[in-house]
Amino acid sequence: MNEPYVVSLHGVEGLPAAERISAELRVIKELDRGLGGAEAVVETYRAWRDACECDASELSASTASLAVKWPKAFETAQRAGLKNIGESDAHFEIHLAQQSVAAG
Structure with a gap:
Protein backbone atom coordinates (compact mmCIF):
# COMPACT_ATOMS: atom_id res chain seq x y z
CA MET A 1 0.00 0.00 0.00
CA ASN A 2 1.44 3.36 -1.00
CA GLU A 3 1.05 6.08 1.57
CA PRO A 4 0.62 9.66 0.31
CA TYR A 5 3.27 10.91 2.75
CA VAL A 6 5.93 9.70 5.13
CA VAL A 7 7.51 11.24 8.20
CA SER A 8 11.20 11.04 9.08
CA LEU A 9 12.84 11.82 12.41
CA HIS A 10 16.15 13.72 12.37
CA GLY A 11 18.60 14.89 15.01
CA VAL A 12 18.61 11.78 17.19
CA GLU A 13 21.84 9.95 16.48
CA GLY A 14 22.05 6.53 18.08
CA LEU A 15 18.31 6.12 18.65
CA PRO A 16 17.35 2.47 18.09
CA ALA A 17 15.44 1.94 14.85
CA ALA A 18 12.37 0.61 16.66
CA GLU A 19 12.12 3.80 18.74
CA ARG A 20 12.64 6.03 15.68
CA ILE A 21 9.95 4.19 13.74
CA SER A 22 7.59 4.32 16.71
CA ALA A 23 8.09 8.09 16.99
CA GLU A 24 7.46 8.57 13.26
CA LEU A 25 4.30 6.48 13.46
CA ARG A 26 3.05 8.56 16.41
CA VAL A 27 3.44 11.69 14.27
CA ILE A 28 1.57 10.12 11.36
CA LYS A 29 -1.22 8.89 13.64
CA GLU A 30 -1.60 12.32 15.25
CA LEU A 31 -1.56 14.18 11.91
CA CYS A 52 4.64 30.16 2.57
CA GLU A 53 5.82 30.51 -1.02
CA CYS A 54 3.53 33.26 -2.27
CA ASP A 55 1.98 36.57 -1.36
CA ALA A 56 -1.17 36.34 0.76
CA SER A 57 -3.14 38.19 -1.92
CA GLU A 58 -2.41 35.33 -4.34
CA LEU A 59 -4.03 32.68 -2.12
CA SER A 60 -7.56 31.47 -2.54
CA ALA A 61 -9.76 31.55 0.53
CA SER A 62 -9.89 27.74 0.63
CA LEU A 82 8.96 13.29 20.62
CA LYS A 83 7.30 11.90 23.75
CA ASN A 84 9.97 9.99 25.69
CA ILE A 85 12.75 10.98 23.27
CA GLY A 86 13.94 14.21 24.91
CA GLU A 87 16.41 15.34 22.22
CA SER A 88 16.52 19.11 21.81
CA ASP A 89 17.71 18.84 18.18
CA ALA A 90 15.14 16.21 17.25
CA HIS A 91 12.64 17.19 14.57
CA PHE A 92 10.38 15.58 12.02
CA GLU A 93 10.15 16.18 8.29
CA ILE A 94 7.22 15.45 6.01
CA HIS A 95 7.89 13.89 2.62
CA LEU A 96 5.09 13.65 0.08
CA ALA A 97 4.97 10.56 -2.10
CA GLN A 98 6.04 11.12 -5.69
CA GLN A 99 2.58 10.33 -7.01
CA SER A 100 1.12 12.93 -4.67
CA VAL A 101 3.64 15.59 -5.68
CA ALA A 102 3.38 15.20 -9.45
CA ALA A 103 1.23 17.92 -10.93
CA GLY A 104 0.65 18.10 -14.67
Whole structure:
Protein backbone atom coordinates (compact mmCIF):
# COMPACT_ATOMS: atom_id res chain seq x y z
CA MET A 1 0.00 0.00 0.00
CA ASN A 2 1.44 3.36 -1.00
CA GLU A 3 1.05 6.08 1.57
CA PRO A 4 0.62 9.66 0.31
CA TYR A 5 3.27 10.91 2.75
CA VAL A 6 5.93 9.70 5.13
CA VAL A 7 7.51 11.24 8.20
CA SER A 8 11.20 11.04 9.08
CA LEU A 9 12.84 11.82 12.41
CA HIS A 10 16.15 13.72 12.37
CA GLY A 11 18.60 14.89 15.01
CA VAL A 12 18.61 11.78 17.19
CA GLU A 13 21.84 9.95 16.48
CA GLY A 14 22.05 6.53 18.08
CA LEU A 15 18.31 6.12 18.65
CA PRO A 16 17.35 2.47 18.09
CA ALA A 17 15.44 1.94 14.85
CA ALA A 18 12.37 0.61 16.66
CA GLU A 19 12.12 3.80 18.74
CA ARG A 20 12.64 6.03 15.68
CA ILE A 21 9.95 4.19 13.74
CA SER A 22 7.59 4.32 16.71
CA ALA A 23 8.09 8.09 16.99
CA GLU A 24 7.46 8.57 13.26
CA LEU A 25 4.30 6.48 13.46
CA ARG A 26 3.05 8.56 16.41
CA VAL A 27 3.44 11.69 14.27
CA ILE A 28 1.57 10.12 11.36
CA LYS A 29 -1.22 8.89 13.64
CA GLU A 30 -1.60 12.32 15.25
CA LEU A 31 -1.56 14.18 11.91
CA ASP A 32 -4.13 11.80 10.43
CA ARG A 33 -6.34 12.10 13.51
CA GLY A 34 -6.01 15.85 13.77
CA LEU A 35 -6.57 16.67 10.12
CA GLY A 36 -8.96 13.91 9.06
CA GLY A 37 -6.84 11.29 7.30
CA ALA A 38 -3.75 10.97 5.15
CA GLU A 39 -5.17 12.74 2.09
CA ALA A 40 -6.26 15.67 4.27
CA VAL A 41 -2.75 15.83 5.73
CA VAL A 42 -1.27 16.09 2.24
CA GLU A 43 -3.83 18.70 1.18
CA THR A 44 -3.26 20.80 4.31
CA TYR A 45 0.53 20.53 4.06
CA ARG A 46 0.46 21.57 0.40
CA ALA A 47 -1.76 24.55 1.22
CA TRP A 48 0.64 25.61 3.99
CA ARG A 49 3.63 25.22 1.68
CA ASP A 50 1.86 27.24 -1.03
CA ALA A 51 1.00 29.94 1.50
CA CYS A 52 4.64 30.16 2.57
CA GLU A 53 5.82 30.51 -1.02
CA CYS A 54 3.53 33.26 -2.27
CA ASP A 55 1.98 36.57 -1.36
CA ALA A 56 -1.17 36.34 0.76
CA SER A 57 -3.14 38.19 -1.92
CA GLU A 58 -2.41 35.33 -4.34
CA LEU A 59 -4.03 32.68 -2.12
CA SER A 60 -7.56 31.47 -2.54
CA ALA A 61 -9.76 31.55 0.53
CA SER A 62 -9.89 27.74 0.63
CA THR A 63 -6.09 27.43 0.46
CA ALA A 64 -5.67 30.05 3.18
CA SER A 65 -8.19 28.35 5.46
CA LEU A 66 -6.40 25.02 5.04
CA ALA A 67 -2.94 26.51 5.46
CA VAL A 68 -3.66 28.00 8.87
CA LYS A 69 -4.46 24.52 10.23
CA TRP A 70 -1.00 23.12 9.53
CA PRO A 71 1.24 24.78 12.18
CA LYS A 72 -0.90 23.73 15.15
CA ALA A 73 -1.52 20.23 13.79
CA PHE A 74 2.19 19.69 13.10
CA GLU A 75 3.23 21.06 16.49
CA THR A 76 0.79 18.73 18.23
CA ALA A 77 2.02 15.79 16.15
CA GLN A 78 5.68 16.62 16.87
CA ARG A 79 4.99 16.70 20.61
CA ALA A 80 3.36 13.28 20.35
CA GLY A 81 6.26 11.96 18.30
CA LEU A 82 8.96 13.29 20.62
CA LYS A 83 7.30 11.90 23.75
CA ASN A 84 9.97 9.99 25.69
CA ILE A 85 12.75 10.98 23.27
CA GLY A 86 13.94 14.21 24.91
CA GLU A 87 16.41 15.34 22.22
CA SER A 88 16.52 19.11 21.81
CA ASP A 89 17.71 18.84 18.18
CA ALA A 90 15.14 16.21 17.25
CA HIS A 91 12.64 17.19 14.57
CA PHE A 92 10.38 15.58 12.02
CA GLU A 93 10.15 16.18 8.29
CA ILE A 94 7.22 15.45 6.01
CA HIS A 95 7.89 13.89 2.62
CA LEU A 96 5.09 13.65 0.08
CA ALA A 97 4.97 10.56 -2.10
CA GLN A 98 6.04 11.12 -5.69
CA GLN A 99 2.58 10.33 -7.01
CA SER A 100 1.12 12.93 -4.67
CA VAL A 101 3.64 15.59 -5.68
CA ALA A 102 3.38 15.20 -9.45
CA ALA A 103 1.23 17.92 -10.93
CA GLY A 104 0.65 18.10 -14.67
